[in-house]
Amino acid sequence: MSGRIFQNVVLQLKENTDRTIGVIDGEGVVIACSELSMIGQRWAEHVPVVNGASGAMVSSDGKTFKALNGWNTQFDYAVFVFGDNDVSRTVCAMSTVALNSAKSYYEEKHDRGSFVKDIISDNIMLGDIYMRAKELRVTADVPRGVFVVRSLKKGESVPTDVIQSMFPDRQNDFVLSVGEGDVVLIRQMPEGAGIKELNKIASTMEENLRGGGASAVVGIGTIATHLRDLAKSYKEAQIAIEVGKVFDTEKYIINYENLGIGRLIYQLPTTLCEMFLQEVFKKNPIDALDKETLFTIHKFFENNLNVSETARKLFVH
Template identity: 70%
Template sequence: MSGRIFQNIVLQFKETTDTVIGVIDSEGTVIACTDLPEIGQRWPHLVQPINEAEGACTALEGKTFKALEGWGGQFDFAAFTRGEDALSSTVCSMATVALNTAKSYYEEKHDKTSFVKSILSDNILLSDIYVRAKELHVEAELNRGVFVVRRTDEKADAIPVETVQNIFPDRQTSFVLSMGEDDVVLVQQLGDNVEMSDLEKTAAQIEETLRVNGESTVVVGIGTVATHLRDLAKSYKEAQMAIEVGKVFDTEKYIISYENLGIGRLIYQLPTTLCEMFLQEVFKKNPIDALDKETLFTINKFFENNLILSETARKLFVHRNTLVYRLEKIKKLTGLDLREFDDAIIFKVALMVKKYLASRDNRMI
């Protein structure tokens, strides 16, 4: 926040009181003062005792301080007056009221959440990111996770931002905002040695909190860790893609990470014409639609059990020879022997491609 805003306020007090009034930032630097030579002075050793006062007036080194309204455990700005008597405390409290009003008005137009939203939406120039980050006291180079939260039922009401904000109340380290009609986005500050498992725990916390009657009501997409503010937009798009790809290939999952999408991510980005050509090339004898539901169920079970005949037969409650007969039948229909590793890979990819094309058709209806 610009010190000019506060300077205009404190100078107005100069006409009504002889008491020196000023403002310091979170690092203890004087950014506004009726006594102009004091601007720029640094009192970092006073930051901790002001924080410990928890918003009350506190007398320190011949001055009275009172933190302005803010979020988290550390103040952004604090007003001060010269003197430690009752009059100094009264003037400091009155100045705080006026300064809080100016701060609130400024933040409505230039708050941190709006700044982060502009980055996520790619509505800000790279050069402006650095300027605004410095002005708003947002550290540029920090590890941050981006989580997109979306209803599993597209017809359900949108998720209230406040619901997710209540899970992560510290607005110094967490930004929760609405993006579009369906998504709530959490941008969470992370530690230095963060792992994907840490992000998945945060996503699980969101998903479990929003469950109703023990059933999942949301899906949470996780982007890759953004190490700089400029990376947030990229991570946001990844989290969105994680949800979209998960809707096609991992319908039973409610926490989906972009890093773990595997081959599904590649297929999802292929042109439909190329996918159709691939299916025609693989299934020259008969189209994949020629396989009935029971045959497809057998194939999926065979894949789930790592192409092990005995284990698959046990899970299907059939004799091993019965399974061999079914696999021979599939070979005659498709020309692919699922007992051969290469053929199994081709068939698995073909099933995923078919699933992807089916999802595209449903979206066009």
């Protein structure tokens, strides 16, 4: 968040009090102050005290602090006023109200979630991603997993609050409502994470939703190593769900990387597929095939048209 927004409010407050007022960030750096010479100073010793107050007003070394509204257990920004008497506490409380309002207004205009939603929806120019990411303090080049969660019951939406409660770190993770009832989770992943870690996260979400009475399917895209890759991964997660409707109807977690030949067939034009079926099944429709033959065909596709692997899975020669 821009320190200029806080500084403008602090300078207005300065006109109505003789107390020194300012704002520190989560690392204790003074990012706004009525005494301009103090901007940039680091007061790391006050950070544990403010965090320990859990949002309440607290005094430390002759100063009064109060954390601004935030989503994390640790504060992102806190107001400080010199002095630890009743007057300082009153000024601190009033300053907090004004600065919280400024913070909310700024976040509505420059919301991180809206920024990420614009990326996955291809509503932002590639060159603007870098500039906005820097402004909003969103790290650009860390690995992120993209998950699309869709309700299996037509007309119902996925409960966003359940997903949000599972991933409360709004600095690094994003839970977004997209489209008609879909919820997208963009989760920061550790270096070297792969399919196993992605599937584990998806399984946890699906189990929690099912435990709460909501049935959903989770589509997983490939890991995005940069913000610019989020849109591609999001589309892959959507494709995973759509292909799963056809080829993996009994699965609730579908990873794009495991779709195999199914994703190629899905992307073929419908008319071309219909022509192929008409040519192959000239005499009898595909529905005329017995269950054992259909089962064998499904296994053949599941194993990417590998004859020997399919035979091994079916325990036949």
